[in-house]
Amino acid sequence: MGDMNAKLGGDNTGRELTMGREALGEMNDNGELFSDFCAFNDLVIGGSVFKHKDIHKTTWISPDGNTKNQIDFISISRKWRRSLLDTRSRRGADVGSDHYLVEGTFKVKLKASRIAGDRPQCKFNxxxxxxxTTKDTFTATVRAKQETLRDITEESCVEEHWKSLKAILNETCSTVLGRKKRQDKEWLSTDTWKLIEERRMVKEKMIQCKDGQEKETMSSTYKHWTKK
Known part of the structure; x- marks a missing residue:
């Protein structure tokens, strides 16, 4: 998956196992290299297989909005071809680029793996x-529970003593202290989210704009927002 800078076109003669007939434009040199690479590695080019409107195949647009190409693709092993249900571009996704987001829909059956042991929990508080007061309560509780260790004979192994003591400490920590609450910090500030939303609105207006000169101006505005 990525920007291959390769145009494939709709003619797949001799390349039927690698690509379909739904790609935009005409094949260029990079397109031939990419197709040969996929054939050598037994890959199928997803963007050439599924029927969509041209606006949903386009993955790159020039700043003036006049030149449109399909040069970004998702490829998949021919063994898993049936798992790829669809690929298309998403013009509305705001990614701060002159490329459109390429979306792939997959259906994969995975075997659940068993994980040994319990999932890691938060630390005790x-x-x-x-x-x-809490310290005295904790100490008194541990001492009271330690009375049960007297039932373990001296002949018992060290491992049994350790397991019993560990169980007492864990149980007391759980009831008296509890566990720390996990606090996830926001990785983007409110101001950043506000800028992202404003940039998204600029892109929506740019996509809907029909006037070429105005669209080029809005493209420059969008690039300015991206730098922020």
């Missing part, structure tokens, strides 16, 4: 032990 040991900060509560700084409070005298």
């Amino acid at each position: 040991t900060q509560l032990l700084k409070d005298t």
Whole structure:
């Protein structure tokens, strides 16, 4: 998947196993190289297989809005060809580029794998032990539970003593301290999300604009927003 800078066209004569007849334009040199690469590696070019309107095949547009090409593709192993249900471009996706987002729809059956052991949990909230009352409660609870260790004979192995003590500590921590609450920090600030939304609105207006000169001006405005 990526920007191959390759045009394939709709003529797939001799390349039927590698590509379909739905690609835009005419094949160029990079298109031949890309097609040969896919044939050598037993790949199928998704963007050439599925029937869509031209606006949903276009993956790149020039700044003036006059030149449109399909040069970004998703390829898949011919073994898994039936898993690829569709590919198309998404003009509305705001990615800050003169390329459109290429979307692929897959249906894959995966075998569930078993993970040994429990999933990792949050750490116990040991900060509560700084409070005298909580600390006294924790200590008293552990001591009370330790009375049960007397039932373990001296002949018992060290491993049994350790397992019993570990169980006491875990149980006491769980009931007295509890676990820390996981706090996920926002990776983008509110101001950044606001800029992204404003840039998205500029792109929507640019796509809907019909006047060539105005569209070129809006393209420059969009690039300015992208740099922000």
